[in-house]
Amino acid sequence: QSGLITMDPGFKNTGSTKSAITFLDGEKGILRYRGYNIEDLAEKSNFLEVSYLLVYGELPTQKQYEKFSKEITTHTLVHEDIKKMLDGFPSVAHPMGVLSSLICSLTAFYPTSLHPNRSEEENNLSIIRLMAKMPTFAAWAFKNKMGHPVNYPDNSLDYCSNFLKMMFELPAEKYEVDPIVSKALDQLLILHADHEQNCSTSTVRIVGSSQASIYASISAGINALWGPLHGGANQSVIEMLEAIKADGGDSKKYLEKAKDKNDPFRLMGFGHRVYKNFDPRAKIIKKAADDVLGKLGVDDPVLEIAKELEEAALNDQYFVDRKLYPNVDFYSGIIYRAMGIPTDMFTVMFALGRLPGWIAQWKEMRENGEPIGRPRQVYTGANEREYVSMNKR
Ligand code: SDX
Secondary structure: OOOOOOOOOOOOOOOOOOOOOOEEEOOOOOOEEOEEHHHHHHHOOOHHHHHHHHHHHOOOOHHHHHHHHHHOOOOOOOHHHHHHHHHHOOOOOOHHHHHHHHHHHHHHHOOOOOOOOHHHHHHHHHHHHHHHHHHHHHHHHHHHOOOOOOOOOOOOOOOOHHHHHHHHOOOOOOOOOOOHHHHHHHHHHHHHHOOOHHHHHHHHHHHHHOOHHHHHHHHHHHHHHHHHOOOOOOOOOHHHHHHHHHHOOHHHHHHHHHHHOOOOOOOOOHHHHHHOOHHHHHHHHHHHHHHHHHOOOOOOHHHHHHHHHHHHOOOOOHHHHHHOEEHHHHHHHHHHHHHOOHHHHHHHHHEEEEEEEHHHHHHHHHHOOOOOOOOOOOOOOOOOOOOOOOHOO
């Protein structure tokens, strides 16, 4: 049932990737993590349970879940030397750059993570450390940007509440976590947790195939996600909606711009390599946007502009012909903004959600004993020719 691959016998690991983690059906808009539909997981599960499912392949028992959750909680603290690294980043440093650097620095602090034949316990400890420290680093990247002192993790809080408190607490102002915000964040992280062989996941797998540490592999994935065509799209969507609002709210004008071949403008948050009907995540996030903004009493005009844009595009031949529908990034930024998360942190939020997927895919690649990645090429360059000395050129 899952997308099979033709492994070219002549060249290992140059074709598609064989994986048992996530199943997509682009035509039917199906997304399943280890066989479980995303709609069920988004409604009934939580991010740590989904992370366990992705990484270890099964939903945890109560005991397994409590052990996993407790281990993560006890590893949220970060070595003070890494905290000192933050002083080296100017406040202009983009949070994604800070995050990928901090994650990569873990290799230095846990050198056994580089041993190709490290034990399963060592591998599992790396996984726990990554899950535990990513929220701390993400919040610290934000604090660095703001020029605020960092907050230490609070182990009495759940995963999302701990992150929100590290993000928003100030020395002069305690931050009370709103359960609506924490629950909405948990659901958004579930929806971003894995997505088969997308650009950043393929990056994690190919970097990991060289026996680089899991920290270096995840750091590479963070940088791949940064691009506006991939995880950076959620930030570009808000910037696009803000531009439409500033320009009088005429979404039809921007629809025409997106169709103009001479105009590089694209409708950000629209289109997908695989989904050619609808992105099931976008449907859930659109409903959540209405729900969360309503509960928080936030009236964000860009939500209405986004809905108008979607409505207009779904009835426009150009978009229908090219099967362009809202993707996961189209509405997510509106919810992040309602939570008080600034736009340049949106892609960091995507990375926070995608972490268990990257980990699961890296683990699978290593457990499958896959050889170093070596994509083949079709050579289109010059035929053989003689060297000509410069004075004769
Ligand atoms: C993510 O792979 C994943 O699973 C990724 C992701 C994940 O969870 O990991 O789902 C997350 O990255 C979602 C995508 C976020 N990116 C954006 O929203 C950026 C805007 N979208 C596009 O750039 C584009 O749709 C892509 C990159 C998402 C997909 O590109 P494709 O499938 O390679 O499509 P294409 O670039 O070949 O375009 C096909 C046609 C072209 O027109 P023609 O040349 O055929 O006339 O559709 C047009 C494109 O010009 N087109 C768009 C468009 N996207 C494609 N036109 C206007 N607006 C758009 N958004």
